[in-house]
Amino acid sequence: MAALDTDNIVAVIGAGTMGAGIAQVAAKAGHPVLLFDVAEGVALKGVQQITKGLNQLVARGRMSDEEQQSLIARIIPVNQMTDLAAADLVIEAVAERLDIKQSLFRELEGLCSQQTIFASNTSSLSITEIGAALERPERLVGMHFFNPAPVMKLVEVVRGLATERSVAEAVFDTATQWGKKAVHTRSTPGFIVNxxxxxxxxxxxxxxxxxxxxxxxxxxxxxxxxxxxxxxxxxxxxxxxxxxxxxxxxxxxxxxxxxxxxxxxxxxxxxxxxxxxxxxxxxxxxxxxxxxxxxxxxxxxxxxxxxxxxxxxAEILLAPPCEPPPMVTLVGDAPYAPVLIDLMNKAGIAVERETADQPDDFLIVCGEAILARTDGRLATQAVAEDGVSDLVVFDLALDYAKATRIAIAAADQTSESALEEAIGFWQALGKTVSVIDDIPGLCVMRTVCMLANEGSDAVNQQVCSAEAVDTAMQFGVNYPKGPMAWADAIGTVNVATILDNLLSTYGEDRYRASPLLVRKAMTQRPFLGDDS
Structure with a gap:
């Protein structure tokens, strides 16, 4: 089953913000659209709201008058459910109640063709459970848009236990044809994004x-x-x-x-x-x-x-200005080291290089201070276990060259003068420094690793692919980088280590590493682009 042709009729039930937005998307793609709402006059108001929004696009020069008029002409407000009988695809965007959705689709089964595809925009209910009340649950699929539907690119295509694969593929291809980033997911709690x-x-x-x-x-x-x-x-x-x-x-x-x-x-x-x-x-x-x-x-x-x-x-924690170091020593290497070296060169800081005792170690020696990126342990713990002194850990950044702010934390054993040297180093690199308490994983690193772990577990449980995780999070909630791509950049071994250290510190099962992440770490394979 291929994507719907533009002469196929799309019906949207529920003419509120989400339903009207979905109707606009389908009409823009060229489909005749029937818009229905059980409340009298709401469908017409939905069309008027769409018109108002499109008028703004015309005023900004982002749409011509002809395009706007043609799009609106394709959206027909209807007053009766029976008017939807000819629809090839029916998308509901009504209240998030199981009984309401089941009753609606049961009624539609008696009105529409046996080939009609029924799609629910639910963000929280089980497609399997909705379909359990239907005679043809194989024709039901989730089509979860994100608000505002005309702007947000993502559509989660959700398969219930009974959903025919061809139906899910047709909706996936149709959403893609409508200019959306579609992802396949099984009907599990929260789907992918939530x-x-x-x-x-x-x-x-x-x-x-x-x-x-x-x-x-x-x-x-x-x-x-x-x-x-x-x-x-x-x-x-x-x-x-x-x-x-x-x-x-x-x-x-x-x-x-x-x-x-x-x-x-x-x-x-x-x-x-x-x-x-x-x-x-x-x-x-x-x-x-x-x-x-x-x-x-x-x-x-x-x-x-x-x-x-x-x-x-109320206030963002800011470190006071400190003197920049004239020289630092880099011990070992890391993928992000060249970026930091470039920043040091621009800041006029001399750089010396030394070989690390352990191949994965990377330290920045700045006067008394020893700087290391957090590995998920307390800095205080790292000092006690590794025998280093005056340790200051720093956080993960999306891009150390472009980041304007950095978080650092000192071990309890670290001297005030060493902390000031660490602050001066990062300030010399053009970063606003926030000194936070000594917590495992700091802020960014622990969050990103936990996002990657949850994405890994979704993949491990056959909910979706690793690629779908990244597409969903980037186009559904505008993440700057997909969690799986971020895990690959940090290194699956490092992500697993950070989670293990968080688990050790807190003793809470919430920080357990996904079995798939553990496997990736053991083989040192990435989540993306691994065909082995």
Whole structure:
């Protein structure tokens, strides 16, 4: 079964923001679209909303008048379910209730052709369970768009237990033809995105919980060092803490209490207090002052945080200016060493090279200070175990050349003068330095490794491919790099080691390494491009 032809009729049920957006996508691809909503007049309002949005594109010169009029002409609001009988593909975007979706598809089975494909835009319900109530569950597939549907590229194509492969392939090819990045996934809790994304929030909340760094600092590091468009606390405030917390609880329950998905008590307390983020005026950040002002708009950058965290989390932690070192010694080598050497050369820092005792070691000796990238241990533990002195660990960066900020942490045994030398080194390289507490894995490294681990487990459990993980996270939630590609860049051996060290420190099953990651580490093979 190939992609639908443009003369095939697409029906969309539910004319709210998501349904109207899906209708716009299908119409733009050239299909005649029937838009239906059970509430009287809502389908027509949906078309009017689409028209309003397209008018803005015309005004900006991104669409011609003719294109806009042709697109709108292909969307027909209808008033009765019976008007959908001729549809070749029906996509529902109604309330996230199992009984409503099952009832809807049962009714459609009695109206539409036996060859009609039924697709659900559900983000949380099981396609298998929805299909269990149908006579033709093999014609049902998940087609999970992301909001706003006309803008976001990703579509998760979700196979239930009974879904015919040809049906899933047809929807995959159709979504691709519509200009989307489609990925195949089995119908498991959270599919790909809502499952793999959990550590992005969970690790930030854990760092906050143990006092590793404050809200503003964690957000700044994830933006300016890791390359994410928004920090986790900013994003939770934007999504709504109640919504984000509910998804975490749902995934946690669906996986029978697996510790990897354990919800945060900090987040629960804010939800219980009604601090839901931007929509309520405060969450991790406080937006009320600006909302009460003349503009009536919430600020681009939050000013401070909710009551409990107000003083401790309002400001980004910044190290004071320190003297740059005239020379450093690099012991060993690492893939990112050339980037740092180039930055040192530009900063006028002389570089000497020495061979390391262990092939995987890479240290930067800067006066008294010894700098090493975090391996998931406490810096204090590394000093005790390795016999080094004045150790300062630094965090992972998406690109050390482009990162504007870096997190470092000193071991308890490290002298103040050595810490100042480490600060001066990174400042000389043009980085804003945030000194955080000595926590295992710091901020970026632990988060990225946990994202990669969750992606690895999804692949290991046959939910999707490694390539699908990266496509989903980059095009569904705008990650700067796919988790599996990031794991390959760090090295699967290093990722497994970091997770093992996190597990050893916390003693929590949430940090257990995926069996597939362990296998990759044992063979030193990557996730992507490995045909062996």
């Amino acid at each position: 499952r793999v994304a959990r550590p992005f929030y969970a690790e930030a909340l854990r760092v906050l919980e143990v006092g590793g760094a404050n809200v503003a600092t964690i957000d700044a590091l994830m933006r300016d060092c890791a390359g994410f468009r928004m920090g986790p606390f900013e994003l939770m405030d934007l999504i709504g803490l109640d919504v984000n917390y509910a998804v975490t609880c749902s995934v946690h329950a669906a996986y029978y209490g697996d510790q990897r998905f354990t919800p945060s008590l900090i987040q629960k307390e804010l939800v219980d207090a009604g601090y839901l983020g931007r929509k309520s005026g405060r969450g991790f950040y406080d937006y009320r002052e600006d909302i009460a002002g003349d503009s009536g708009q919430s600020p681009e950058a939050p000013s401070n945080v909710g009551v409990r965290y107000s003083d401790a989390n």
